[in-house]
Amino acid sequence: MSVRRMIEPESVFGQMKNNRNFRRFLLRGLPKVSLEVGWLSLAHNLLKWAAMNQKGRVREYV
Secondary structure (H helix, E strand, O other): OHHHHHHHHHHHHHHHHOOOOOOOOOOHHHHHHHHHHHHHHHHHHHHHHHHHHHHOOOOOOO
């Protein structure tokens, strides 16, 4: 199980680097870099959700 956990996140970072052309952080300092990673993660998840929504695989919760 620990081996599987070490492998899984690599695909997300690989997609950020390859598909989104993310190569380096624009800001310096741990708080700012943490914020930048948060923004990148949010953008990645929203784009992923939009793609699923376009294919009709997202259920609406009302």
